[in-house]
Amino acid sequence: MTVTSQPSLSDQEFRQFQTMIYEIAGISMSDAKKPLVSGRLVKRLKQHGLKSYGDYFRILMQKDRRDELQIAIDLLTTNETFFFREPRHFDFLRQQAPSLSRPDRPFRVWSAASSSGEEPYTIAMSLADVLGDSAWEVIGSDISTRVLEKARSGHYPMKRIEGIPRHYLSRFCLKGVGQQEGTFLIDRHVRNRVTFMQVNLNETLPKLGEFDVIFLRNVMIYFDMETKRSVVERMLPLLRPGGYFIVSHSESLNGITDVLKVVTPSVYRKPNA
Structure with a gap:
């Protein structure tokens, strides 16, 4: 039986996503967010049959892939909220x-x-x-x-x-x-x-x-x-x-x-x- 290993997000790849989300949304992601980035984007790698986060980042940088860029932004900027927070x-x-x-x-x-x-x-x-x-x-x-x-x-x-x-x-x-x-x-x-x-x-x-x-x-x-x-x-x-x-x-x-x-x-x- 073959076990497919999950792609690993390298520090260099993480810095690419850090810079991207800061330039687009102004959000500063600390190094502690690396697992969050990896976890939220891994399904997109599988969706596109990619072997690395670097390959996915290159897709996001293509001018004709604004749809995929929006999906990535959605995944990386969504935060929890609830009704009558701070009432x-x-x-x-x-x-x-x-x-x-x-x-x-x-x-x-x-x-x-x-x-x-x-x-x-x-x-x-x-x-x-x-x-x-x-x-x-x-x-x-x-x-x-x-x-x-x-x-x-x-x-x-x-x-x-x-x-x-x-x-x-x-x-x-x-x-x-x-x-x-x-x-x-x-x-x-x-x-x-x-x-x-x-x-x-x-x-x-x-x-x-x-x-x-x-x-x-x-x-x-x-x-x-x-x-x-x-x-x-x-x-x-x-x-x-x-x-x-x-x-x-x-x-x-x-x-x-x-x-x-x-x-x-x-x-x-x-x-x-």
Whole structure:
């Protein structure tokens, strides 16, 4: 019986992927991420019948293989998220949204690293609670097309309900039955308030309009200081004067920008013009 050995990711090959993901997405991968890179990409090697990670990297560098490059980016940038992560931020949103909302324009929130949709749907449930049927919308963006496809469906395994308040479950979530048993679906009225789109924060941003609140959470930990400054600098013109910029509790904008003023740890405000 012949046992097929699994390709090994050399240090040189790993450095190639490190450089690639930094140049494309601004993400700094430490040497400790080498097993993650190897594990997430090995199936692609098998898919293409390749014997080395170097061969796969060369495919990614071909101009006519942008589809495969996007698959690799999806695999290397996907991070775990969940509903109502760091719940104090959503308490703050519910408290501030009514006073920030104006009758002459919709109240807008941007979830700038939305992953598979849990954060933007949490935002949408929170706004539905306090703003009801008034004009408001949520934009969810990510660099990964794969997680955005999942996010648009609004369909999740039942184990993901942890963290969602019980009264929100009954108002905004539908329990699957029959073949959909063991899953739940975000209610259509909430889903319709959320628009998902692919955005690379490390590039010139598309025309997204202005926002009252921007969430940029649990993503800057993957950026070096120079990239953090560049990303925040691109985003700040999209934040309305008086609007809030929210990062993770483990993150800070200290040394990144002096445009925003600290409200509470992890919550910043853009001064009124």
